Amino acid sequence: MSGEQAGAAVEVLAQPEFRDEPGTVRELLLGTWRGRIGLAVVGIFVFMAVFGKAIAPYNPDASSLDVLAPPNIHHLLGTTENGSDVLSQVLVGARVSIIVGFAAAAISAVLGSAVGLVGGYFGGWTDRGLDALENWFLVIPTLPLMIVLARILSPSLTVLIVVIGLTSWAGTGRIVRAQVLTLRERAFVERARALGAGDGYIIRKHILPNTLPLIFANTVLIVAVAILSEAALSFLGLGDPTRISWGTMLENAFESGAPSAQAWWYVIPPGLCITVLVLAVSMLGYLFEEHVNPRLRENR
């Protein structure tokens, strides 16, 4: 085509310029409304998680005599039954939700994709065994299982993360396995084998990269589930008692009779934070899921 290749010994095929395919993660996040809103909301909460302690107007644990005060100039969101500042607690509480959400989702992603990759790739009895394990975790109701596990182990942030991670990987495993079943039959996997590649190499270099979008989309959804689970466990008193989270705030509120005292400022802020964060994360998750699963795509 252009003159630069004219001197080549062998003729060079025409090379039309290609644009990168639309729909990269970046375009998905910044180019769609759902992406922008979801990213902005999650961004705000991540900011709270990182700087919450620094920007909180009061020490969230400090008690005062100003008990269950409605919102006023000094306490913008009122005070708790101990006279602590609700706003400060909400700001600080973001950290636990974000940490638990992302760490538990990471554990679940690693576990789920490992089980899915190994089972799907090797098949046979390995697959049957892992599949049975997956089924077991899918069938057992998650919340009671989490309650039992969290009860057995002593409550701490790590325990929360591990418990939620351990109980939420099965769906990822199932999805990854299904994808691997089709991938392992593809010609490029056979080609890799013809190159002299072993099983571990093929899984690492060819199968895993091809399932990553799926794992990613699924994991974002699990972040939402994990945040909700943390709130639920903390609300039931199974959270880390030394840390303030939105779940423990709600627990304290209910134990101190805040709802019956009509102390809405104590209940609504943490509840709303949980709802909004989970909504935003789910929105991103569904966005990615639609992107990797064209059947869910309505327009485009």
Next chain:
Amino acid sequence: MSALLEVEGLRVTYRGDPIVDGVDFSLTPGEAVGLAGESGCGKTTTALALMKLLPSSLKQSGVITLRPPEVSEPINIGKRTEAGMRLVRWRHVSLVFQGAMNSLDPVQRVDAQIAEAIRLHESVSGKEVRERIAELLATVGLTPALGHRYAHQLSGGQRQRMMIALALACRPSLVIADEPTTALDVVIQAQVLQLLERLRERLGLALILISHDLGVLAETCDRIAIMYAGRIVEIGQVSSVFDAPQHPYTKRLLDSLPLIGGRRGLGDPIPGGPPDPGEMPDGCRFRPAARTPPSGVCLIRPCARRPRATARRVTSRPGRSGRPPRPRRRWAHDLGR
């Protein structure tokens, strides 16, 4: 010259039914042998068996000996373990796959896939790998910039060239090309074939070219082997097989081809398909009713397993021979030149 590859009594079975049933042939260094035959006669299975790449449900037996010039000891492929085969694959024998699109990983840039082949067999520096990739791409007529693309960003011809560059990555002495030009248009087809031929001359590659396109094989190969129902029914120099086919199946196969410049109309197809491996007829495999050869030709005798070791071999010889040679055909492919 001693043979680069010797295949003796290669058998591949699926639950005891033969898919490939006693194939033997040999290949000298730098020689191109074509493997022809209709779909389902065992061409690809034979090729994969040479590299022991068959799925575990297929069992293979027979002796395959490879004597690459750079290795002193002959390699007995039949006896190699999976780990041992990994050292042979691509280093000594490489494959050009049928669909280039599907044979390239969609999420990896193509040059990374060539680098992968080199790194699996040699420990070389990143700089050297890059140089070799640029060299390989130049060899197949592609610019290094194309290496940074993904498979879907290349045209069909570019992809197939990429596959050839990939096949050459470890400088093997034998390349097996399984339908390398299928699904390419005639112009690209001609380019790819020309490239293969030039590379063969330049690098002294031996080539096993699998195709059901007899024209392609006539263009590229020194010798041609006609496969039918898991066996090689006729093998010989391209010109002699095409001009004076001995086996009735070869004749019928050649008759199926439309002739450019000849009488208008389709060729004379062979009805039906090859016998199912599970229901191989006793005696001659060409016999089943649907595929009865022209009358007067005896095909009832069992196929001779070991035909005479002449330049060309024919199994299940017809009753009469010595028909005058046919006029040289003009293959559709000649037009590409």
